[in-house]
Amino acid sequence: MSGGSLKRNLAYVAVLGACIVVGTLAGWLGSRIDNYAYDTLTRVTPSNVRPPQSVVVAIDEETLGAEGGMRKIRPILTDALFQLAAVRPKTVALDVILSDKGDEAEDARLEAALRGTQNLILPCELIGDAASSGTTSKWEDPLPRFASSAVALGHVHPEQDRADGVSREVSLEETGLSATDKGSPLSIRRWALSLEAFRVFQGQEITESPQDLQIGTTTIPAARGDRGRAMLVRYLQAGVPIVSATKIRDNAAMLEGKAVFLGVTALSAARDRLVNPYGENVPGVAVHAHAFETMAGGKFLQAASNVNVLGVSLLYAAVAGVAFALLAGWMSYAVAIALLLFAHALPVMLFRQGAVFPYFGPVAVAWLSCAAAATFQVFFVRRQLSRSESEKSRYQQAIHWAAHEMRTPLTAIQGSSEIMTNYALPEAKQKQLSEMINSESKRLARLIQTFLDVERLADGHMEIKREEFTAASVVDTCMTRVKPLAERKGIALTLDSPVEGTLVGDRELMEYAFYNLLTNAVKYSPADTHVRVTADARGTDLRLSVQDQGIGMDAKELKSIFQKFYRTKKAEASGEVGTGIGLSIVEQIVTSHSGRMEVTSEPGKGSCFTMVLKRHS
Numbered sequence: 075m076s077g078g079s080l081k082r083n084l085a086y087v088a089v090l091g092a093c094i095v096v097g098t099l100a101g102w103l104g105s106r107i108d109n110y111a112y113d114t115l116t117r118v119t120p121s122n123v124r125p126p127q128s129v130v131v132a133i134d135e136e137t138l139g140a141e142g143g144m145r146k147i148r149p150i151l152t153d154a155l156f157q158l159a160a161v162r163p164k165t166v167a168l169d170v171i172l173s174d175k176g177d178e179a180e181d182a183r184l185e186a187a188l189r190g191t192q193n194l195i196l197p198c199e200l201i202g203d204a205a206s207s208g209t210t211s212k213w214e215d216p217l218p219r220f221a222s223s224a225v226a227l228g229h230v231h232p233e234q235d236r237a238d239g240v241s242r243e244v245s246l247e248e249t250g251l252s253a254t255d256k257g258s259p260l261s262i263r264r265w266a267l268s269l270e271a272f273r274v275f276q277g278q279e280i281t282e283s284p285q286d287l288q289i290g291t292t293t294i295p296a297a298r299g300d301r302g303r304a305m306l307v308r309y310l311q312a313g314v315p316i317v318s319a320t321k322i323r324d325n326a327a328m329l330e331g332k333a334v335f336l337g338v339t340a341l342s343a344a345r346d347r348l349v350n351p352y353g354e355n356v357p358g359v360a361v362h363a364h365a366f367e368t369m370a371g372g373k374f375l376q377a378a379s380n381v382n383v384l385g386v387s388l389l390y391a392a393v394a395g396v397a398f399a400l401l402a403g404w405m406s407y408a409v410a411i412a413l414l415l416f417a418h419a420l421p422v423m424l425f426r427q428g429a430v431f432p433y434f435g436p437v438a439v440a441w442l443s444c445a446a447a448a449t450f451q452v453f454f455v456r457r458q459l460s461r462s463e464s465e466k467s468r469y470q471q472a473i474h475w476a477a478h479e480m481r482t483p484l485t486a487i488q489g490s491s492e493i494m495t496n497y498a499l500p501e502a503k504q505k506q507l508s509e510m511i512n513s514e515s516k517r518l519a520r521l522i523q524t525f526l527d528v529e530r531l532a533d534g535h536m537e538i539k540r541e542e543f544t545a546a547s548v549v550d551t552c553m554t555r556v557k558p559l560a561e562r563k564g565i566a567l568t569l570d571s572p573v574e575g576t577l578v579g580d581r582e583l584m585e586y587a588f589y590n591l592l593t594n595a596v597k598y599s600p601a602d603t604h605v606r607v608t609a610d611a612r613g614t615d616l617r618l619s620v621q622d623q624g625i626g627m628d629a630k631e632l633k634s635i636f637q638k639f640y641r642t643k644k645a646e647a648s649g650e651v652g653t654g655i656g657l658s659i660v661e662q663i664v665t666s667h668s669g670r671m672e673v674t675s676e677p678g679k680g681s682c683f684t685m686v687l688k689r690h691s
């Protein structure tokens with residue numbers, strides 16, 4: 075993998091990672107949407123069709139009206155309990171708090187009614203500000219005279235979603251302080267009223283583990299978390315049967331052997347009316363009955379763990395990422411659409427299996443990942459296209475350059491051979507011409523080699539030779555080769571100081587580079603000027619400079635001369651042929667030898683090109 079594609083792949087993964095983070099954060103913020111999805115799923119997923127085991131005996135408007143309102147709640151309860159005893163329900167759970175002293179005669183009758191009730195569960199409540207924190211709140215229990223008749227006390231703490239007030243779960247255990255005979259209060263844990271009713275109904279004990287509660291063959295998945303042990307209530311769509319407290323005797327058959335939840339349902343009096351996921355108003359006593367039915371039905375809903383949710387989000391991002399990276403065109407979009415459909419369907423499928431999987435976060439991750447991956451790849455393809463186009467034009471220019479450079483030796487060869495065939499020449503002249511043909515064709519061969527090398531150098535595929543050679547030999551060869559050119563323009567070419575030092579690298583390429591600087595100096599200088607070559611060995615560096623008195627360049631032009639095919643206006647106007655590729659190759663050669671180029675120039679005064687190279691010690 076090349077550096078560029080590694081970087082690109084890392085950027086791609088980073089973009090997808092950002093999608094996971096943003097989607098997951100959005101998921102937390104979007105808990106309202108998750109709740110909405112939960113309620114909708116509750117509505118469309120059939121709840122258990124088993125006949126209910128519980129009945130709500132309702133102290134409704136009619137009951138209150140007949141007996142004199144909430145003031146008479148204790149006589150009403152007494153009456154209902156006596157009637158219930160006659161129809162023999164299996165358990166009776168009361169959802170009326172009996173912690174205050176009332177009228178003595180009334181309380182005495184109630185006490186007797188409670189004593190006559192089989193398997194009685196009485197409610198208790200947490201009071202204090204932090205009713206749910208459990209540490210500062212206290213238990214408000216029924217008066218001891220009532221409590222003594224109960225087989226258990228169960229808390230009636232209503233669990234409402236803070237965001238939208240819908241009751242979706244019950245807290246199965248709560249802890250609070252309870253006064254003891256010895257004075258200092260004791261921290262006591264109480265099970266929920268519905269759980270106690272279920273336990274007594276089953277005639278079993280509760281075996282608890284941090285993960286769940288076991289009652290007989292029923293395992294309630296209610297792991298202990300920061301909100302106690304929460305259990306999602308599967309509200310029965312048809313509701314729990316309700317019998318008015320005034321009609322207990324009429325419904326004896328319906329009540330026998332059942333778990334009865336006795337409480338106030340009258341709108342005017344019930345202090346705990348809640349809304350269930352169906353959007354219906356339910357009195358607190360019915361919520362306990364629904365929670366009981368959830369346990370009795372044995373089909374529990376369990377929220378997916380954060381780790382699982384994150385894992386699925388990761389998977390979505392990975393699928394989107396791989397699809398757009400590896401598949402072409404419509405195939406990647408087909409996968410993306412399938413992924414999105416799956417992301418939307420997964421919560422529904424899992425809900426049917428009893429797992430509550432958040433809707434918004436993972437779906438947001440899927441959408442974001444698909445959009446980001448598609449955008450990223452579209453941009454990448456476009457960039458690659460423009461790069462390959464510029465590569466094409468670069469290649470064309472390179473061919474142009476090669477053709478141009480080859481023309482000189484070819485003209486010489488052609489001219490010499492024509493002279494040799496057309497004229498009878500003296501032997502000495504013939505020898506001179508054939509030597510010229512030989513040397514020019516060798517130069518041509520070298521040129522082709524250099525061209526190929528340079529192309530490979532530009533591609534980064536070039537393996538640079540590592541041979542040792544003296545800097546002096548390079549300078550010498552190049553100066554000898556340029557001398558005739560300089561002389562033709564009346565330009566003096568001098569070497570100021572002896573060249574010292576050995577270089578390691580590709581001698582051919584180094585010669586090509588230095589020769590280029592010399593020809594440029596001659597090319598872009600007027601007649602009768604001076605081109606000076608200096609060599610300066612400083613520490614590990616060797617500085618080879620070519621200084622001319624030519625047309626020069628301004629600071630802006632200086633910045634561009636190493637770009638391929640760049641030519642200054644002055645150079646164009648000078649009438650000197652050029653392609654603007656030479657210096658870019660020079661720079662490549664020098665940097666591939668761990669060196670660098672330095673240029674100073676002033677328009678109209680001249681330029682100085684310096685190759686700063688590493689000396690071989």
Ligand code: ADP
Binds near residue numbers: 641645
């Ligand atoms: P070419 O000489 O074929 O145009 P080069 O890559 O060798 O291409 O040089 C690029 C440009 O840099 C030249 O066209 C010219 O404008 C400028 N240049 C190079 N050397 C000199 C110089 N010694 N003096 C002035 N301008 C120069």
